[in-house]
Amino acid sequence: MTVTAVEAPERPAHRDPNVQRWLGAYTASMIGDSIYFMALAWAAARTGSATGTGLVLAAGSIPRALLMLGGGVLADRLGPRRVVIGSDAARALLVLGLAATLALTAPTVGVLVAVALLFGAVDALFLPAVGAxxxxxSPPGQLARIQGLRGLAARGASIVGAPLGGVAVATGGPALALAAAGVLFALSLPLLLSLRIRPLPGPVKDGGTTAGADEAPADTEETPNAWQDLVDGLRYVRRHPVLGPLMIVIGLSELGFVGPLNLGMILLSEQRGWGAAGMGWIVAGFASGAAGSALLLAVRGRVPHAGRVMCLTVLVGATGIAALAQVPSVALAAATAAFVGLSIGLAGALCAALVQTAADPAYLGRVTSVSTLFTYALIPLSYPVTGAAIALWGTGPVYAVSAAVCATGGAAGLAFIALRRAELPR
Known part of the structure; x- marks a missing residue:
């Protein structure tokens, strides 16, 4: 009589100590990010130069746009954990150094711009690696749940980080807030160092073994250089039946969503006389909806027909974007924003899970860098265009066009059979 071995069921991501360590490190880092950006803004404002303040706040986006794809290459070459640990350590040292500088002397625009540029360059390495x-x-079947947990951590970090940064600035000025951010970056390091990395299929090495998941390829004459790696990664994304269409969906949906929901909400609140308090309620509505979608994924774990659901939620969210400019009250605007957050938040989490399950492990850093490039580097460049368009034509037409662009992304995704039929692993 033969006995068939039965595999133990997968441990849910939220009960996995390895995932918990990663989530703790990610949350600490995201809270540190929120505090850092608030402290940097206040330090820039205290220089007394409005132009300099704008320059400081915009400086970090330049290296992100220029270096993000290179960060993906580095993550694939060295392994994502090494890059995340190195970049978080660099961020801690950089921010703590700025805190010490501000404690000893008054800030200057030149110093703050230099720090913002360096921080943006390190971020360009950190973001693709942390996404990979x-x-x-964790096993593939838990990736959707991890994206839900990641979304909850990001929303929680925004809620906690801003008040903490404000209290720190009020108590001890930007220097104290920057010191707190640096400590949070440093606290993530022992958690990251204790992560257990799962072996994933890698390039076959001499002797028939495969390279480990966090192992850099051996140096041989056949090893391509970094530029060849980058070109190869972009070619891989373009030719992939799921990833190529998925990048189109991400690019168009982000382009139609980010401007109206960030800059557009400020201008809409001013036009309607809702003020800063009304703006706060609308942002809170969006955050609660996005947190709800993250919680849904964290609890449920897997969404059937993920590709189709992702595209449809983008289409549904686009209708909410168009409606935001038409609602007559703060309460309705907050409820509409919650609806947009729920739908777009779910679409975004499913996009991330599909990227991680569809990509070959050898290309995951580069694939993640392409999707991250849209969100963190290229799309923010649309803010001036959004502001100018609202000044010329008003919020209604601009929100309608933005909703149409977002909806085009969802419709484009449905037009690609491979993406429409894409599933998450069980």
Missing amino acids: LPPRI
């Missing part, structure tokens, strides 16, 4: 880590720490 989940498949290394």
